[in-house]
Amino acid sequence: MSKERLVVAVVGATGAVGREMLKTLEGRDFPAAEVIPFASARSAGSKVPFRDGELTVRELTEDCFTGIDIALFSAGGSTSEKFAPHAAKAGCVVIDNSSAWRMDARCPLVVPEVNPHHLEAHNGIIANPNCSTIQMVVALKPLHDAARIKRVIVSTYQAVSGTGQKAIDELDRQVRQMFNMMEPEVQVYPHRIAFNCLPHIDVFLDNDYTKEEMKMVHETVKIMDDPSVKVTATCVRVPVFYGHSESVNIETEKKLTARDARAILSQAPGVQVYDNPGQKMYPMPIDAAGEDATFVGRIREDETIENGLNLWIVADNIRKGAALNAVQIAEELIDRDLVAVRDTTVFLK
Template identity: 80%
Template sequence: WRMDPEVPLVVPEVNPDDVDWHKGIIANPNCSTIQMVVALKPLHDAAKIKRVIVSTYQAVSGTGQKAIAELEKQVRQLFNMQDPEATVYPYQIAFNCLPQIDVFTDGDYTFEEIKMIKETNKIMGDDSIKVTATTVRVPVFYGHSESVNIETEKKLTAKDARVILSQAPGVTVYDNPSEKIYPMPIHAAGEDDVFVGRIREDNTIDNGLNLWIVSDNIRKGAALNAVQIAELLIARDKVGVPA
């Protein structure tokens, strides 16, 4: 239902008003899209994002329990000098990175990458934002990480971005490189917020920023976001199908 034009695709921190026009179904977005747009929306409101380049480092829990078990089993097999068995993924995931999430589509983008592109435009309510994505599965149990480069119409310094994001709902700025402070999956696992760090200007263009975004894909990327949508429906008295 995510890309059905009659169905809202909602991240409560980003487009809460979209729940008002539901017709009985509200879609929960893709996990990697959710955490990205939570961080991008306040920057878009401040300076209008023109282009997004995102590379993801996605945990195996995004595939499900069988993938979690496979990663654990492969690690044990490798430490015991055994050949790892791959059944969930096409290749070994332990100590490896797989540059394929879901099936390949036209133009050799994966379906996961297409989801990030289309869902970002729908959730942000702006089809003019150009998005390109490369999604990668990594040997982490919980927590998706994303390297995100944005180009904006208005200049934002790294300091501007830190101030804006520190005031944004659902966002924790964790950013002090001189003290080796930056978000990692081990920080995000079990937490509700989207963590943002490594905020710095892209010196190859006039109005560019680089961000490192990390979140628990099972919480904010799935269950928590669904609960927040339900809470929003109750608060707005929008439960039930409109007459």
């Protein structure tokens, strides 16, 4: 298909990630003849900025995808479950940012730096992984290729923007209230987030892990296509606006020194090594905010096991953790000439 004729939709265009998707399409000069923003009936008719002007938001309906080649979805799981199959039926390739399709066997779960070849088998819906999973596997895949990772232990420190605009507003409001000696209002989270940490992201499951933690476990295995990799996670919400941080411990089959790991990661796509403890150089969320790269620092050997490494990984959860990864998938589809749905009945059978 000619790049000049591509029509791209952004579903959920008025949300934080949807707006970032539009910004990313513009910033990367994505080859589309037309970009169409969609949202709920409530937002239809509103304007969103794009390039040198504005786009008018259209109402999302089941029959709105005719003539659209690629749709970037970021409107929540229930919306994706309802509308993505209709998009695929219309011959539109969906790249979905919700959790709705991630573990569906019919849908590849893709991070372009890690498993772009999985796109070859797509049936019209491609899942964008969880934000915390994306940045971790970008850093782990080159190490896995070099020394084969056996086990991953990760603790996350996740920004409130991962919950959405209401959580950003709540953190801002609570900080102001506390500085003014007022009782902070708690609405979005079960406890106050200002000056606090909540070891609770998404709902608790029967095994006492949260859904967010199990997303990291299952998604990592699917993306790396290696069920032998064992993952355990603890996910924590912290009072940071943008940028997720992760403390990651890995055990490998082959020995990797910290120097080896730095050299490998320095050559890895999408990774920027920022690691000089003597100069107090290590990644922080304020460094990653607004940036495309996944930053890795505090690379050091785990002295308690024979083949272990500790890493500190930081990325902007709205960019690489959502919008950028989705746009990169779209770019990969174009490069591989995969902007077509082979069987438009797969998701409506």
